[in-house]
Amino acid sequence: MRSAGTLIVLGALFAFGCAAAREPQRESHGLVRVKTWRPGNLFTDPARSIDDYDDIWLAEVGIQYAEGQAPLAEEDERRLRKLLYDVALEELPLATRLGAREQGVCTLTMGVHLAALAFPMPGFTGPRNRGSALVVVELKDSQSDEPLVRYGQRRDLVSAGRWSEAQLDLERLEPTLQTALEEVGTAMRRALPVKATGARAAQGCKGAVGEARKESRGAL
8 A cells, every 4th residue: 555645636526627518527637527326526537448457456545634634643644544445445346356566557546535634623512523524536547647537525524423532533434434435436336337448458458347347336
């Protein structure tokens, strides 16, 4: 697992380029917004497909704090990254089934990020004191680093009760991360049709991602 040196530009998930009313909404990298009944924003490259690739490298786990939020202690941040990594492998099982450990011509890089991370104030309750984060999952060509799919969803960190300590409470965070990443997988599965094109066959890619998604639409 490596940490992302620089996180995704958050505005790209919500700032669409100017377009006529009937044209698809695009973000700053040219990805096109895909309609999904799940909350959040899903974007994909209209010209290229993740289904032409063979494996997935979960290589990036990033954390970015909201303005005014004090960062976690180094050890707590390490534990949070480890939790995020483990939950991603659990809830997005293609990253395990077709897992890779390095970049390659047939490999997708997966990045999982918590951005605009704001923790609840310790000792207080109420709907305005649940903390929040933008959960972002991105799939990129591992060699060119160009994004193919990106999904972002803003989540409350805790559903109810007190955040009793100023330090990280992983037991309270884990169910939230599990739910958020499960919804990411569901949104991608239902909104992104399998569309292997064979565009990378000349490079030796067999389209294993597409075959796996065809077999089990719940895999990603």
